[in-house]
Amino acid sequence: MIFDIERPDPKLLTYYVLSCLLTGPLFFILIVPNYFRYHTMRFRFDDEGISMRWGILFRREIHLTYARIQDIHLVSNFVERWLGLARIQIQTASGSSKAEMTLEGILQYERVRDFIYSKMRGFRSGGVSAPAHPDTSHAEAIAPILKEIASELRAIRARLEGGADRV
Amino acid sequence: MYESLKAVLLRLLKVPPEPHAPSGSPGSVKVFRAGRNYYRYKLVLWAIRQLGAVVGAVVVLVSVGEAMERGAAKAKAKLEAEPDRAFIARHFDTAQTLFEIFEIAGVGFLLVQMPFTFAAVRLDYEMRWYVTTDRSLRIREGIVTVREMTLTFGNVQNVSVRQGPLQRLLGLADVVVETAGGGGSRSADSHEAGPSLHEGYLRGVDNAEAVRDAILERLRRLKDAGLGDPEDPVAESSAVDDVAAAREVLDEVRALRRALATRS
Numbered sequence: 001m002i003f004d005i006e007r008p009d010p011k012l013l014t015y016y017v018l019s020c021l022l023t024g025p026l027f028f029i030l031i032v033p034n035y036f037r038y039h040t041m042r043f044r045f046d047d048e049g050i051s052m053r054w055g056i057l058f059r060r061e062i063h064l065t066y067a068r069i070q071d072i073h074l075v076s077n078f079v080e081r082w083l084g085l086a087r088i089q090i091q092t093a094s095g096s097s098k099a100e101m102t103l104e105g106i107l108q109y110e111r112v113r114d115f116i117y118s119k120m121r122g123f124r125s126g127g128v129s130a131p132a133h134p135d136t137s138h139a140e141a142i143a144p145i146l147k148e149i150a151s152e153l154r155a156i157r158a159r160l161e162g163g164a165d166r167v
Numbered sequence: 168m169y170e171s172l173k174a175v176l177l178r179l180l181k182v183p184p185e186p187h188a189p190s191g192s193p194g195s196v197k198v199f200r201a202g203r204n205y206y207r208y209k210l211v212l213w214a215i216r217q218l219g220a221v222v223g224a225v226v227v228l229v230s231v232g233e234a235m236e237r238g239a240a241k242a243k244a245k246l247e248a249e250p251d252r253a254f255i256a257r258h259f260d261t262a263q264t265l266f267e268i269f270e271i272a273g274v275g276f277l278l279v280q281m282p283f284t285f286a287a288v289r290l291d292y293e294m295r296w297y298v299t300t301d302r303s304l305r306i307r308e309g310i311v312t313v314r315e316m317t318l319t320f321g322n323v324q325n326v327s328v329r330q331g332p333l334q335r336l337l338g339l340a341d342v343v344v345e346t347a348g349g350g351g352s353r354s355a356d357s358h359e360a361g362p363s364l365h366e367g368y369l370r371g372v373d374n375a376e377a378v379r380d381a382i383l384e385r386l387r388r389l390k391d392a393g394l395g396d397p398e399d400p401v402a403e404s405s406a407v408d409d410v411a412a413a414r415e416v417l418d419e420v421r422a423l424r425r426a427l428a429t430r431s
Contacts, residue, residue, distance in 0.1 A: 070346045071318035073364060078311055081181040089364060093322075093347035097363040113317070117189060122321015122389075123302060146412035153419040160426045 001108075002115050003045050008105025011083045013038045015105075018079055043103065050090070050116075052101055062101050066119035068092045073099065074113050088113055172286045176310070182294060186307040189317055191300025197381060199297040202373025204337040206292040209371075211333075213288045217281065224277055228270055235263055287311075297369045297378070301385060304344060306367050316367055320385050322346045328375050340375035343368055344382060 016034040020027045041054040049065035070093055076086035086109040089099035106112055117123065176182075188196045242256035290310045298305040303319040324347050330340040344367040372378050 070322040070348065071316060071364065071367070074313075074315040074317075076313050078180045081183070081313070091346070091348065091364050095348060097348075097365065099364055114190075117303070117317055117319075120319060122319030143408040143412050146409070146416055150412065150415040150419050153416065153423055157419065157423045157426050160423070160430060 002112055005043050005045060005106060005108075005112070007043070008038065008041050009085070009107050011085055011107070012041075012105030015080060015083055015085060038105070041105070043106075050101065050103075052103065064090065064092055064101060066116065067121050069116060069120040072113055072116055072120065074109060085109070088116070090116065169286065169289065172282060173290060176283070176286055176290060180310055182290075182310055183313060186296055186298060186305055186315055188298045188300055189303045189305050191302045195301035197299045199299070199369065199372055199374075199378050201292055201295045201371040202337075202339055204339050204373055205371030206289065208333065208337050208339060209288045209292060213284060217284075220277060224273060228273070231266065232270075235266055239263065292371075295370070297372070299381065299385070301388075304367060304382070306369065308368075308370070316364075318344070318346055318367055320382070321389055323382075323386055326379055326382050326386070328379055330375075334371075338373050339371045340373075341368055341370050342372055342375055342378045342382070 013035070016038060017031065020030045020034060023030055036056040037054050040056055040059075042052070044051040049063060049067075051061065051063045053059065053061040069090055071091045073089040073091070074086055075089060080086055084107060085105060088103040088106065088109055090101045090103070092100050094100055103109075103112065188198075239259060242253070242259040245253045245256045287310060291308075294308070294310050296305075296307045298307070302321070303317060304323075306314075306316045308314055323344055325345050327343045327345070328340050329343060334340060346365050346367075348365040369378060
């Protein structure tokens, strides 16, 4: 379902038009890049991460892996909410204070957000409480000893089986 | 009165309902809210702003009104002196009417926005949730622009508590949870939006120590919070080795017993 998302919803174009209208006379200038941004925007969700690309003169492509995601923001202003849209801003540990990737025009934003959240860094390890092996030197020592026992026993069995064959 | 205004505003702005907690172990969900004093704090700021607007409006209206009167006297004099060349003077009352309309509209706007901005302050306080589970934190804030931030404790680099003098007086503090990555320039006036997306702001909590301890306690349980090296990289792999080795011994012992059984 989420892996099928490739294109933003047409409502995104409506939102671009509305937000450009707010700028008044600049509308005719600003609508052009936004129009092409909408028409060239492609998403790709796969097992490893998310890719997104857009642009017609200046092309941009962003790839990021789920494991590197640090925080997820779900942002919507009231125009977007009336249209049923929200932006998902995804952050990795890079140097910018802006979002590395902003997924726009996705209607199932809550589901996508929860999906990304379930894949992001620190989700799985979060449940681990208190170390399982408090005495780590003991844990390190036990493995080779057990292996030695195993090889010892293996030798005994080999001899026993050999003896049994001869009888 | 407030309740009906709130219902109208919530419907108009389509504010989504209370956020659901991010998935984590059941029973570990803790919801923190902004303290009651945070509302009072915001209300004081709102009152100061309103007062400033009213004073500003009065000053502007009085001074412009005086100038208008002076201008009217001048225009009258000019109209009497040289009636042919006094185009502006002849239309001076039109300007005066325009000013009056502007005056009424300004005062009207000032009065109308008051209940709405007041409701916005109160709603901003009410529509604010800081949800924590054992592995993540979700901060929801805002009414016009709704912002919901989710981060896992596995990514948290540090936790800080910030308090201004006025907040201190009211027993409030902001708990800030930071993840790795650079922030933009954080100026004093950009208090509202939280310019750096790497910071989770738990604004105006009145139990900052408890919140901080709850978060730190969760961080302590994680062996590799933030981007640092895991404290004990061998522990996990050796645990796996242990189990594998023990199983090997078990298989071997079983085989041995079987071998002995067939022999006898």
